[in-house]
Amino acid sequence: MNLKTIFTYKTDRSRPVTIQRRALRLLAGFLVFMLACTLLSRAADSLTVAQVTTEKPARAAIPHTVEKDGRLEPAQERPVTAEGGILVGSVAVGEGQQVKAGDLLFTLDADDLARQVLEKQLEIQRAQLQLQEAQQKAALGEEKDELSALRAQEDYDMAMERSRLKLQQAGEDRRRARQALRDYKNDNDVDGDEDDEDLDPTYIALRDDYRAKQRAYEEALSDQDRAKVDAERVLEDLELEDPDNSAATLGIDVRLRQLELSRLQALSEAGGEIYAPIDGAVTALSVAPGKRTADEAALLLAGAEAGFRFTCEITDDEREYLSPGDKVKLELPGHKRADGTVESIAALADKNGFAKVTVSLPAGKGEAGMSAVLSATTRSEQYRTTVPVSALHKEGEQYYVLAVRETESVLGVEQSAERLDVTLLDRNETTAAVEGPLTTDDWIITGGNKTVRENDRVRPEAT
Numbered sequence: 001m002n003l004k005t006i007f008t009y010k011t012d013r014s015r016p017v018t019i020q021r022r023a024l025r026l027l028a029g030f031l032v033f034m035l036a037c038t039l040l041s042r043a044a045d046s047l048t049v050a051q052v053t054t055e056k057p058a059r060a061a062i063p064h065t066v067e068k069d070g071r072l073e074p075a076q077e078r079p080v081t082a083e084g085g086i087l088v089g090s091v092a093v094g095e096g097q098q099v100k101a102g103d104l105l106f107t108l109d110a111d112d113l114a115r116q117v118l119e120k121q122l123e124i125q126r127a128q129l130q131l132q133e134a135q136q137k138a139a140l141g142e143e144k145d146e147l148s149a150l151r152a153q154e155d156y157d158m159a160m161e162r163s164r165l166k167l168q169q170a171g172e173d174r175r176r177a178r179q180a181l182r183d184y185k186n187d188n189d190v191d192g193d194e195d196d197e198d199l200d201p202t203y204i205a206l207r208d209d210y211r212a213k214q215r216a217y218e219e220a221l222s223d224q225d226r227a228k229v230d231a232e233r234v235l236e237d238l239e240l241e242d243p244d245n246s247a248a249t250l251g252i253d254v255r256l257r258q259l260e261l262s263r264l265q266a267l268s269e270a271g272g273e274i275y276a277p278i279d280g281a282v283t284a285l286s287v288a289p290g291k292r293t294a295d296e297a298a299l300l301l302a303g304a305e306a307g308f309r310f311t312c313e314i315t316d317d318e319r320e321y322l323s324p325g326d327k328v329k330l331e332l333p334g335h336k337r338a339d340g341t342v343e344s345i346a347a348l349a350d351k352n353g354f355a356k357v358t359v360s361l362p363a364g365k366g367e368a369g370m371s372a373v374l375s376a377t378t379r380s381e382q383y384r385t386t387v388p389v390s391a392l393h394k395e396g397e398q399y400y401v402l403a404v405r406e407t408e409s410v411l412g413v414e415q416s417a418e419r420l421d422v423t424l425l426d427r428n429e430t431t432a433a434v435e436g437p438l439t440t441d442d443w444i445i446t447g448g449n450k451t452v453r454e455n456d457r458v459r460p461e462a463t
Contacts, residue, residue, distance in 0.1 A: 049457045049458065049459050050448045050449060050450045050451075050459070051448060051458075051459050052417075052445045052448035052449075053445070053448065053461050054404055054444060054446060055387070055388060055443070055446050056440055056441070056442065057385045057438050057439070057440055058387075058440070059382065059383065059384055059440075060383065061379045061380050062383065062428050062432075063378070063379050063380075064377065064378050064379075064380070065375065066314060066322060066375070068373070068374045069371065069373055070373075071311065072367065072372055073283075073308065073309060073310075073311060074281070074300075075307045075309045075360065075361075076302070077283055077300040078277065078278060078300070079299075079301075080105060080276070080277065080298055080300070081296075081297050082267070082274055082287075082293045083260070083263055084292075085116075085292050086108045086292060087108065087291075088288060088289055088292065089107045089108055089109040089289065090107045091288060091289055092105060092107070093105050093282050094285065095282055095283070096283075098280070099276045099281070099301070101278050101279050102276060104274075104275055104276075105274045105275060105298075106274050107274070108267060108293070109272065113267055113268050114268060117261065117264045120257060120260055120264055127253055131247060131251055131254055134250050137246075138246070159228075163220070163224035163228070166223065167220040167221055167223075170213070170219075170221075174213040174214055174216070177212075177213040177214075178210050180210075181207055185203070188200065188203070274298070277301070281302045282299055282300070283302045284300040285298075287299065307361055307365070308370075309343065309360050309361060310361060310372055311356060311357065311358050312356075312374055313351070313355065314345075314355055314357055315353060315355075316353050319355050321376065322342055322357060322376055324343065324344055324345060325341065326376060326378075327339060328341070328342060328374055331372060331373040332365075340359040340360060342376075344358045345358075380426050383425060383433035385434055385438050387401060387431070387438075388431060388444075389427060389428075389430055389431060389432050390446045391432075391445060392422075392424070399421070399423065400421045401419075401422055401444050401445070402417040402418065402419060402420075402454065403417070403442045403443060405418040415460065416456060417454055417456050417458050420436055420437050420438060420442075421436060422434035423436060443460065
């Protein structure tokens with residue numbers, strides 16, 4: 001009896017139930033039960049065993065791409081200035097506007113300009129009068145200084161003559177006293193080494209007179225040196241007196257005011273109109289009708305012939321993949337592209353961990369203020385083993401991957417996840433270069449329908 005007969009067997013209720021019939025019924029029920037268990041087992045297996053995607057390690061280089069948004073700014077800007085403190089009448093341009101050389105930029109108020117010209121002329125007249133007065137005082141001061149110097153020199157000469165005569169007289173008195181003492185000693189055979197009570201009173205008187213004359217001579221010599229020093233100091237003090245530079249200072253002030261007047265007059269003759277010196281775009285504007293001009297530039301013009309440069313910010317990690325001199329791509333609005341060269345990479349003082357990148361563009365590419373996207377790709381060395389980043393796991397400081405391994409069990413051959421510790425060499429957003437016990441024949445788990453851990457049973461998707 002085959003299975004088809006068993007499953008299609010119908011009980012003939014008119015016939016008595018025999019042992020054979022009961023056996024057939026039990027067999028049929030058992031087969032149905034086994035079929036249901038098989039289906040349930042497969043369903044449970046699909047729920048408990050992770051279905052994973054796998055990929056073999058490959059030998060490859062890892063590209064590193066830096067993409068950053070930024071803006072274009074002029075490579076060179078030219079300031080347009082006007083005299084400070086003048087009322088602005090009208091402004092003919094706006095920030096970002098393109099202008100040609102000779103186009104009107106803004107106009108200064110004519111009445112305010114005329115008033116300032118007149119004020120400057122009056123200031124110059126007053127300064128010239130002050131200069132004349134200072135020059136007269138300086139001339140009188142020079143005569144006075146010359147007279148003081150002449151008198152000081154005369155006083156010096158007279159002091160030197162008096163001290164010379166005094167020293168000369170003291171020297172003569174000393175000589176006479178010494179000679180009188182010597183004559184007395186020679187005539188009376190006196191030994192000067194004896195005690196005073198044993199000496200002749202006349203000798204003692206002559207000796208004391210000589211000593212007094214010697215002290216007088218020494219004092220005269222000292223007075224001469226002191227008088228010379230005092231007189232020389234008077235002369236030095238006259239030479240070191242601060243010169244009166246007020247006249248020279250006022251002369252410089254007059255000249256500066258004359259230069260200011262000439263600039264104001266030139267503006268007045270031009271009707272107060274300021275024109276563009278070059279073709280370019282207005283990148284900054286600091287003047288407005290009804291406000292006064294400042295000492296800084298009224299506006300900045302970016303000349304198109306100088307070109308533009310691109311700036312953006314990158315992190316310190318991205319800085320590893322860019323260097324000055326590198327060639328990069330820039331994507332401009334309207335699906336336009338331009339080649340650029342990295343000029344500089346400088347750390348930002350106000351942003352720790354970030355740096356500013358400046359890229360130069362060829363002339364004729366882009367416009368001031370235009371947004372752009374920098375794209376730069378560098379390729380690493382060829383690594384022996386690379387895996388998808390999704391296959392890389394980390395526990396503490398240790399990286400590892402999970403590989404599919406077949407094992408024998410009582411239920412037959414099973415597949416499970418085995419942990420392989422690796423060392424990370426390099427990585428980008430999608431690929432990692434590793435070093436460890438991997439071969440090109442290993443199937444590395446890159447994903448799955450559930451979290452997979454070491455020794456978990458897995459079922460790879462068909463490839």
